Amino acid sequence: MMVPAVLLLLGALTAILAPRLLGRAQWTEREPVVALWAWQCVVGSVLLCFALSMLLSAAGAWDAVRGRLFAAAPHRVVDAYALGASGGAWATATTLVLAGGGLWTGAMLVREILRARSRRRAQDAELLLRAPLLPGEEATGARLVVLEGQRPDSWWLPGPTPQLVVTTAALDRLKGSQLDAVLAHEESHAAARHDWLLHCSRALAGGFPQVPVFAAFETEMHRLVELAADDVASRRYGRLTIALALVGLNEDRGVFGQYTDPEAHVPQRVRRLLAAAPRLTAGRRMRLTALATLAPAVPLLVAFGPGLSALAQIT
Template sequence: MTSCLLLLCALGLAVAVPVPRALNRATWPDRTPVLGLWVWQCLVATALLSCVTVLVLGTAAIFRTVRDHLFGSAPPGVVAAYQPTSAPAWATALVLLTAAGAAWTVAVLAGQLRAVRRARAAARVRLRERAPELPAGLPAARGPLLVLEEEHADAWWMPGDPSRLVVTTGALRRLTDRQLDAVLAHERGHARARHDWLLHLSAALAVGFPKVPLFTHFCEQTHRLVELDADDTAARQCGHVTTALALIELNQHRGIRSRASSRRLLDDRVNRLLTPPPTLEPRQRTRIAAAAALAPLLPLLITFAPGIDALD
């Protein structure tokens, strides 16, 4: 069991530090944003599973009661494979550390969920103030698209029940019909892929663990890749140049007020649309997707390997 704990710790550290730093420097996710998002999610799942398995095995190594409950119905050989000769002193510290991390993760995610619900409720209140509901008895409902009176060109998707696509009159005046279709396709791409929950998850982990490269890079890359993915959705429907021009029109009023990172991302998005990079070959995409999908299985394989070996 001691060797399992050490291997799981090594795997968790590798996934938390050097692997995300290498992936953060890679350029291929910009070519296939959906695959990049998949790989980041698999890395996060691998790290979290490593921590969970360390917590379970470490607790079993320290407390005989837990060990009896876990392996009570297992064959004698399997029980012997997980029987520690003596619980090392560092195992107790490791269990306490991972238990604290697990509790903090749950607290951070719960806090993020509450914050999202409050923010959505506040946004809907503001929306009702700017665009009050139609009186009862009128035949037409507002539907999924809502137009707000606003000088600046803007459009966004408001998730929830019901979800809304919101566009300002400034956007209707500045954008051509084709550009408006591209903007709406972009926002519908966010809605169909449920990018909002992925953004909330990455933000919560980055805030909760700001010193862990995996979570900070996951948050940064998620914000980037979801926009590239939605841009691709719009470009496939309305054309790359049309989508790039729509992005420029929507962001002209922001100018120097926007953050440097936002301006840099906008420049990258426009350049990417005007000069689309070659996508990965199907064989490359398959290999990367399969390798990423297998990564979360590594903690489980390390955990169950002694028991499987004992059954042979």
């Protein structure tokens, strides 16, 4: 029964240490797409640790589960895990706790999806109220919707047909290619399905607010998806264009004042765009991506290691 305990310890250490390591990394702002992948791999590694520990603990607690889990495995492989070497009470308790956590995670994700659908229906209803269809006109699902408004504003409506909504005041404020840059920014959100990343991170943080990795995951997802979308728009229209568009849309909100919230993302995004820090080399991006991909491989190696070792001895 050592393997389930090692997996639990590995998952706990990853949940505590990974946010600190990624939080101190200096490259995340320069390569937000790689950082998004790294965070997903870390969170996936934590969840995989707990899921594998639950399965092996259940195999140690109940013979029926063990028989199904190791149905095609030689006896030597089963013996390598020593699933019956310790009392079943610990294995049973671990399985029930982790299974409860898994069910709670699923419930939080379903709740977040239902809330997102409810928000989208409310936004669609508001959009139809502010921009009603003319007699005989059919809804076309246009990617750009213009609303009458005195305040410069724009927002993205995710869903099967993502839409960018802008006000007439925003059209007056945005000059040249700035509107195209804003549209490219929002289209990159839709293409990368950033809404699903936000849903998952919000569900995990809401379900387990005391777990550091999940709280940091939600915070970083909101920040990194915006940086990644800024980069897509800046490659097409230039950093200055998207920076000026951000200023134009947000300067009336007080986000650039002396007493601005230090956690506000818009001023940081503008400063980052104007600083124009060079990207990492392709080789370093590949190394960071490969290193992040190894995170979920570690719990798999821990879980399957004893079985593979036993099979090697047999052959």
